Amino acid sequence: MSKFVNGKLQICPFVVATDDLKAYTSPDFHEDYQGISFDIEAGCVMAVGKMVTVDVSKDIDDLANTPSIFNIVRNPDASCKQMLVDMSQRKIVIKLPLDDFYSYKAMSATPMAQPILNSLTIIPALVYVLEELRALSIQERSENSDSLWYKVLAKALLTQFDCDIESEDFNNQNLLVLAQKLINNPIADAFTFLTSSFGASGGDE
Structure with missing residues (x-):
């Protein structure tokens, strides 16, 4: 696939659930969600990181x-x-x-x-x-x-x-x-x- 990558490459990281999570909760939740639990299906995006743009310039x-x-x-x-x-x-x-x-x-x-x-x-x-x-x-x-x-x-x-x-x-x-x-x-x-x-x-x- 590398032959198709050229120019500006945008990389956006995700945290994705790999398994079904029942009654998921965390003490790190925002205060608006403290004490609340969620049922999360495998494949759901749980967090998104900062997008980074990389310049890819290939050889002659x-x-x-x-x-x-x-x-x-x-x-x-x-x-x-x-x-x-x-x-x-x-x-x-x-x-x-x-x-x-x-x-x-x-x-x-x-x-x-x-x-x-x-x-x-x-x-x-x-x-x-x-x-x-x-x-x-x-x-x-x-x-x-x-x-x-x-x-x-x-x-x-x-x-x-x-x-x-x-x-x-x-x-x-x-x-x-x-x-x-x-x-x-x-x-x-x-x-x-x-x-x-x-x-x-x-x-x-």
Whole structure:
């Protein structure tokens, strides 16, 4: 289940009765309930603790292997025939035209086709997002710090490439190369899959 946990994790502790309790009473009751007893069924919540919020930010591998910061959806605008990217939400939303979306869904059932899908969708989406961030001032970039996608990208860039997204060094990066590295260079695997599927051979003519 850990692969589904990412972003803000809210933990709320409960005290729950594990058995039926007949005529339950306690000297620690509030004075309004002193001397009163209760019949409590197993599973009843008897106390609630303070909720704690924990930030869970995963490693770079999640960018390639799970939909940790991407949400690929059908664009409800039927007139739009291009892929669009929305970075205003918790995750990066990739909107595909209707036919393309259902083609994506069909291909996503084949693990071997994932490098192709990443090359067609995730890489251009990442390039777009990285370019949009580079166009912002460092202060404006940090305004995205509450977004899950920004936290994951910032951590991946810093820990794997020693690149601080909120520094001038980020402005000098080749963003196309960086986007490919972030998801483990899927283009080579995509070509390998295509050549094997269509019986083509690599190498120079």
